[in-house]
Amino acid sequence: EVQLLESGGGLVQPGGSLRLSCAASGFTFSSYAMNWVRQAPGKGLEWVSSVTDSGDSTYYADSVKGRFTLSRDNSKNTVYLQMNSLRAEDTAVYYCAKAASGYYYFDYWGQGSLVTVSS
């Protein structure tokens, strides 16, 4: 059974930093791209970032480029989203999502981790 378990969310002040982790199990982690998608309270879905299966390439939404860094450790079956210079508009539930085989669609999702940026 595929499981994605996010951790690291919480309350942070504007300008602060936070690192989200997503521990994966139930599939061959090193064979799949991994992604983060966020959802602000009461709003729709927004893609944040993706990393290829090997970790060689990463992609970012313009809204987070230069502030967020996505990485993965295939030996630990874990992806990390380092979030710096956080803003109020980054407040959202952050979902870790596995890419479907060969495609950048999201076939499995974690339960989500709430990040609140507020003073």
Place this chain on the structure above:
Amino acid sequence: EIVLTQSPATLSLSPGERATLSCRASQSVSSYLAWYRQKPGQAPRLVIYEASNRATGIPARFSGSGSGTDFTLTISSLEPEDFAVYYCQQRSNWPLTFGGGTKVEIK
């Protein structure tokens, strides 16, 4: 950036009725489009990928069609669990983008 526009914003229907949801892209995405269903308080679930392929475990009442810029998700007969918000998503170009969502509510 490819903008996906979903319509209508809200669809009010009764169980057993047919639902037709639309997603229009600002430029061609070929068939590189997916649909997700999100129930309140839950993570989204993949329903359709590559415009017309049902994801694993998705029942046959769900079907997808379209290519280029115009796509449709059809639910042939609404079950109680289908009352939710549906999003489309394109993978044709970076950045990946989602539509704003269509809420299917009970009439």
